[in-house]
Amino acid sequence: MRLLERQTNGDLVFHEPAVGDSPAYAILSHTWLADNNQEISFQDVQAGTGKNKDGWVKIQFCADKAAADGLPYFWIDTCCIDKSSSAELQEAINSMFRWYRNAAICYVYLSDVSSSAFNDKSNQLPFESVFRQSRWFTRGWTLQELLAPVSVEFFSKEGIRLGDEKSLERQIHEITGIPVLAIRGTPLYQFRVNERFIWAHKRKTTREEDWAYSLLGIFDIFMPLIYGEGWERAVIRLRKEIYEASKVKVLEGHSGGVSAMAFSPDGKQLVSASHGRTVRLWDTGSATPLQTLEGRSGGVSAVAFSPDGKQLVSTSDDETVRLWDVVSGAPLQQLRGHFGRVSAVAFSPDGKQLASASDDKTVRLWGTGSGTRLHTLRGHSGRVSAVAFSPDSKQLISTSDDKTVRLWDAGSGTRLHTLEGHSGRVSAVVFSPDSKQLVSASHDKTVRLWDAGSGTRLHTLESHWGWSSAVAFSPDGKQVIATTDGKMVKLWDTGSGTPLRTLRGHSGRVSAVAFSPDSKQLVSTSDDKTVRLWDTGAGTPLQTLEGHSGGVSAVAFSPDGKHLASASSDDGTVRLWPIGYIALF
Numbered sequence: 001m002r003l004l005e006r007q008t009n010g011d012l013v014f015h016e017p018a019v020g021d022s023p024a025y026a027i028l029s030h031t032w033l034a035d036n037n038q039e040i041s042f043q044d045v046q047a048g049t050g051k052n053k054d055g056w057v058k059i060q061f062c063a064d065k066a067a068a069d070g071l072p073y074f075w076i077d078t079c080c081i082d083k084s085s086s087a088e089l090q091e092a093i094n095s096m097f098r099w100y101r102n103a104a105i106c107y108v109y110l111s112d113v114s115s116s117a118f119n120d121k122s123n124q125l126p127f128e129s130v131f132r133q134s135r136w137f138t139r140g141w142t143l144q145e146l147l148a149p150v151s152v153e154f155f156s157k158e159g160i161r162l163g164d165e166k167s168l169e170r171q172i173h174e175i176t177g178i179p180v181l182a183i184r185g186t187p188l189y190q191f192r193v194n195e196r197f198i199w200a201h202k203r204k205t206t207r208e209e210d211w212a213y214s215l216l217g218i219f220d221i222f223m224p225l226i227y228g229e230g231w232e233r234a235v236i237r238l239r240k241e242i243y244e245a246s247k248v249k250v251l252e253g254h255s256g257g258v259s260a261m262a263f264s265p266d267g268k269q270l271v272s273a274s275h276g277r278t279v280r281l282w283d284t285g286s287a288t289p290l291q292t293l294e295g296r297s298g299g300v301s302a303v304a305f306s307p308d309g310k311q312l313v314s315t316s317d318d319e320t321v322r323l324w325d326v327v328s329g330a331p332l333q334q335l336r337g338h339f340g341r342v343s344a345v346a347f348s349p350d351g352k353q354l355a356s357a358s359d360d361k362t363v364r365l366w367g368t369g370s371g372t373r374l375h376t377l378r379g380h381s382g383r384v385s386a387v388a389f390s391p392d393s394k395q396l397i398s399t400s401d402d403k404t405v406r407l408w409d410a411g412s413g414t415r416l417h418t419l420e421g422h423s424g425r426v427s428a429v430v431f432s433p434d435s436k437q438l439v440s441a442s443h444d445k446t447v448r449l450w451d452a453g454s455g456t457r458l459h460t461l462e463s464h465w466g467w468s469s470a471v472a473f474s475p476d477g478k479q480v481i482a483t484t485d486g487k488m489v490k491l492w493d494t495g496s497g498t499p500l501r502t503l504r505g506h507s508g509r510v511s512a513v514a515f516s517p518d519s520k521q522l523v524s525t526s527d528d529k530t531v532r533l534w535d536t537g538a539g540t541p542l543q544t545l546e547g548h549s550g551g552v553s554a555v556a557f558s559p560d561g562k563h564l565a566s567a568s569s570d571d572g573t574v575r576l577w578p579i580g581y582i583a584l585f
Helices: 044-045 058-068 086-104 113-118 127-132 144-146 169-176 192-200 230-243
Strands: 004-005 013-014 024-028 071-073 103-107 152-155 163-166 247-249 256-265 271-272 279-283 288-293 300-305 311-316 319-323 331-335 342-347 353-358 362-367 372-379 384-390 395-401 405-409 415-419 426-431 437-442 446-451 456-462 471-473 479-483 490-493 499-504 510-515 521-526 528-535 541-546 552-557 563-568 572-576
Touching: 004 058, 013 044, 024 058, 024 086, 024 144, 058 071, 127 552, 144 456, 169 319, 169 510, 192 437, 256 552, 256 563, 271 300, 271 572, 279 331, 279 528, 300 552, 311 342, 319 353, 331 563, 353 384, 362 395, 362 541, 384 426, 395 426, 405 437, 426 471, 437 471, 446 479, 446 490, 456 490, 456 521, 471 510, 479 510, 490 510, 490 521, 528 552
Parallel strands: 024 071, 024 103, 103 152, 300 342, 510 552
Antiparallel strands: 004 013, 004 071, 152 163, 247 572, 256 271, 271 279, 279 288, 300 311, 311 319, 319 331, 342 353, 353 362, 362 372, 384 395, 395 405, 405 415, 426 437, 437 446, 446 456, 471 479, 479 490, 490 499, 510 521, 521 528, 528 541, 552 563, 563 572
């Protein structure tokens, strides 16, 4: 992505961020001039010319607004894309929605809306009449420019601020027919495909194929551009791509039930483990197997990717922990020392350590580079069932059949606190995103919220409906979710400990839960063979995903929140569900 920066002398220069660098920037939405040659082009910026063109006023407007908002960089489609390069144009059009979505703010410059028209007392045209008549609402490309950004502000041609997507919500809805929820930022995949097509059906583009190409981001589709193919063929291709993207992918090949799975940090790969002693690595895009990792003499109980995605770890009933190279599938380390089944494993977020939990009542800390054992954490009097690092990598928590949660210093291996109060086996534990709290779930029918610094109990969250086997914090840290043996999912507020919602619908034990990366949705799996997607805020069911022929034991959102992976310990498969196309037509 090529950004613009205005120098102190008023000249424009390009800024091309280095890989991994994501500077904040503003972005412009506008309608092109009738004479495209009057727009500022890529070549104009390169040559330092174009200030005498009619389009220069839009450049100045965007630069001024960005500077006022403390943003040194901005992006404008007329000049930030080298349209003489077909490859660059292809990439830009397929990336446009993402570029608008990632912008700090979008300025909509309405060249046909003059503030004088509604400020002139002798002219009785109200503001809404002028605004509603703007050509901007009729153009194809401006649909994504309205819906993608996190913040949209509207300006007259004199640069007078007219409002934003919140203050003008009613007018925008009435002009465009787009639902208010979509204008407010509800993920577009929650709206059916045909409904999204309707939003664009009255909009026009200069080139007929662009009507379809302008919708690529609306449907989260990547496809090559073929100018000259015509409107009909372009739309047919788009609909075909949408249909292909809607297919549920079934990952098959394990000889036993799937015991664990995890997405890679970039979401491009998935690892699954089986009671049948194999670990399989999959390409999530094509659903093809990349590697089959073998070598254990017992079933595999847990798997995890390293934070950089270059390694993965597996644990086994054969008392070992194994490190693997993701690219080659080659074994890197075999970590021995446990004297019982290794049931859980976790990488530290900084990638420097591994923690493994075992039936031998210990937790072991390992150096990921050398494979050496750093510490053996003793103190539990029962099987250790779960282990997790704090997000800052400084602490470690473990749970046990001995009814306790133990908090450890990850650097020294010393015990910091023993958290007591549960009257039954503790089955799950997790840190809050800010590392300040932790939550534990137990067979005593309670979920407990603890202060990670002092080890004191903050709240006891009664489920009443059965024991909890899984628990999760929302990524924003505001809510806790837990499963119950009573076929329900419960949510609590982490600040007050008050129950928020009880989600009903499963007809069997709920086995796993997870929040979407944006905290707006959650997913649950059950012995009833279904996966259910819920709206976190309202607690309403969004979708029931069916297809597994046995109980569903594990679930995860992809890092970008666009896919769900579910695994069955009965049917031996993993299913990849494209959330954006679950509600298709």
